[in-house]
Amino acid sequence: MPIRATTRGPPRCELQMTTPHSNDVYAREVVMARIGHLIRRKQREIERITRILRGLFDPSQVHAPEPGRIKRIILIGPYARRSWYEDSRTIEFSDYEFWVVVNHPLFTDERCWRWARATIDRELGNRCAVDAEIYSKSDIRTARAERDTFILDRIEAGVTLYRASRDAPLPAPDQREERS
Numbered sequence: 167m168p169i170r171a172t173t174r175g176p177p178r179c180e181l182q183m184t185t186p187h188s189n190d191v192y193a194r195e196v197v198m199a200r201i202g203h204l205i206r207r208k209q210r211e212i213e214r215i216t217r218i219l220r221g222l223f224d225p226s227q228v229h230a231p232e233p234g235r236i237k238r239i240i241l242i243g244p245y246a247r248r249s250w251y252e253d254s255r256t257i258e259f260s261d262y263e264f265w266v267v268v269n270h271p272l273f274t275d276e277r278c279w280r281w282a283r284a285t286i287d288r289e290l291g292n293r294c295a296v297d298a299e300i301y302s303k304s305d306i307r308t309a310r311a312e313r314d315t316f317i318l319d320r321i322e323a324g325v326t327l328y329r330a331s332r333d334a335p336l337p338a339p340d341q342r343e344e345r346s
Contacts, residue, residue, distance in 0.1 A: 200325055204245060212241060215286055215296055216327045219266060222282035230272040237303055238267040240324040247323060261295040271302040
């Protein structure tokens, strides 16, 4: 008697066996599509850094008049401009540059980002250099009012990896996973 498989569809590897979240518009495929011009390894690193920044942002470290939220995460620099380089012979490579926009100036405090930065350094520090600049919404409004081309040009040329008004929050299991 032949043995029949009880599942339908193509076989899946263990990494794909996690239950999909139908309401998770922030699925890794969405972020990776936004940076589809990069090689897969770079896409995975950028997606992982974005998840760490979102999952380990700790607004409880400061007292603010409103709950802390990340409004936007933008990839800027050579990886957004498609001008990145990597030379394995000289071990020179482009840095990842992220700009994170939060809803209140108090959440730009380093204490809110200490855990995220430590995790990025621990997980990716020997493979890539990561620079994360934190701005508040009011910083961006001021830049627009003053026509600060340094900030505005980078935001315009950057790749938005996460936007609170468009993307769903991280599912609860991912946040717990990040903090453990």
